[in-house]
Every structure is written in C-alpha cells, then in structure tokens.
Amino acid sequence: MSDAQMLEVRVSRKLLLVLTLVGLLFVLAAVEIGFLHALLGAEFGQDKPVLKWLFVAFSLLIGGAISVNCFIYLIVPPVMLRVTRDKISFGTGFRYNLYDIPANLLTTVETVKQESALEVNGKKAIVEGGTAFQFKMVPEIPAQLTTSAGIQYQGYCLTISSTYADLGSKDIVGPVKSILGKK
Numbered sequence: 609m610s611d612a613q614m615l616e617v618r619v620s621r622k623l624l625l626v627l628t629l630v631g632l633l634f635v636l637a638a639v640e641i642g643f644l645h646a647l648l649g650a651e652f653g654q655d656k657p658v659l660k661w662l663f664v665a666f667s668l669l670i671g672g673a674i675s676v677n678c679f680i681y682l683i684v685p686p687v688m689l690r691v692t693r694d695k696i697s698f699g700t701g702f703r704y705n706l707y708d709i710p711a712n713l714l715t716t717v718e719t720v721k722q723e724s725a726l727e728v729n730g731k732k733a734i735v736e737g738g739t740a741f742q743f744k745m746v747p748e749i750p751a752q753l754t755t756s757a758g759i760q761y762q763g764y765c766l767t768i769s770s771t772y773a774d775l776g777s778k779d780i781v782g783p784v785k786s787i788l789g790k791k
Contacts, residue, residue, distance in 0.1 A: 614692050615783045618685040619704075619758065620774045628678040634671025638664045688759055689768050691784050696741065698766055699756035709749050709766075716742045717784050719777040720767060738773070739780045741766040 640647055642664035653660030686704035690697040696714060697706040722737035743749060743764045752762045758772025770777055785791065 613787060614690065615780065615787060616687055617689040617768060617780060618687055618774045619681060619772055621682060621685060623772060624678050624682040624685060628675050628682055631671045631673070631675030631678060634667045635675060636671075638667035638671065641667075685774065686756070688756070688773055689780070691787055693787060696766070698761065698768070699759050700753050700761075701756060704756045707753060709743060711788055713744045713746060713749060714741055714788060714790070715744055716740075717781055717790065719781055736770050736777050738767050738769040738771075739777045739784075741768075741784075 641653060641660060645652070653663075686699060687697075687706065688699050688704065690706065691711070693711060695708045695711050697708045699705065700707045718740055720737040720740045721734050724733040724735045726732070743766070745751070745764050749764070751764055755761050758769040760767040760769075768780065773780070
C-alpha cells in the first residue's frame, strides 16, 4: 500500500528518549545508594538497611524495566494510529496492540484544543491537545476500550495526544481526510 493510501502515527522518539533517561536515573540512584557510595557516602541508609535495600531493589527493577522497554521502543516506536481507506487502527493495552474500526464509521476528525499547563501572568494559553476521531454510535464497535499511553477511546471518540505522537494534529487531520475522502 502506498504512503498516499495509509497514514501511520508512531510514539514520539523524543518522549521515548526522555522516559529512557528517567528509567536510567532510577537505576543510577539504586546503584549509587546500594554499591558505589560516590555521592552519598557509605553511611547513607545504614540506620534503616531494610528500607535502603527495598529502595535499591525497587529502583533497579522499575527503573530497569522502564529504560529497557523505552529503549526497545526507541529503536522501533510502536504504532499509535494507522489509517487506511478500509479501517482506522489504534493501540490498545500495554503493548499498543492494534484494534481496527471500519473507516466508514468515522463521522469527523478534528484538532483538539486544551489549556496549557503553564501559567504566565495568571493566564493559560490554549494549545494543541491532539486529534479527535468521532465514530458513529453503532453496536458493531465498542463505546470504550482500554488503550495504550497517549491514546483515549471513550464514548465512540478516539483521541490521539499530541504529547505522545510523532506528528502534530495538522499533520494527521489533513492526510486522514484525504485518505478517507472527508471534507
């Protein structure tokens, strides 16, 4: 299938790099507290060794899992959204397993606006929040699904967050309308 007939939106590599570094920060903290003692000294945590070693184990396991998973995704980012003439697929569950909805059930696709988390002089800017796909309310498709990070599907409305996506909303809306022949 040619690129003109299909659009793929993947998880942003910038976000994956940041999450990989956060996971490595946890691992580094665990190694420092448990073994190196270069920054904090050997006496750190000696008054409560059980708590110290629980933190070390937790940080190694969770930080290691985060960094390994995000590093793998950094090499091959998972598909958040795939649009073809026949279907619209989006990631569900922990591993972005694609769920298909027939494309003829799509009613509208548009940019979602939201308030910025940053406040300057008591004012919050309106920023791009992502892309929303509204589907017909029919029994053939579920009203909601458990989705992957950066994706929300509730009330027959699919939202792709611009924070997680590698494409901006304007780079999604136009091609989707073109592929599906929508106005």
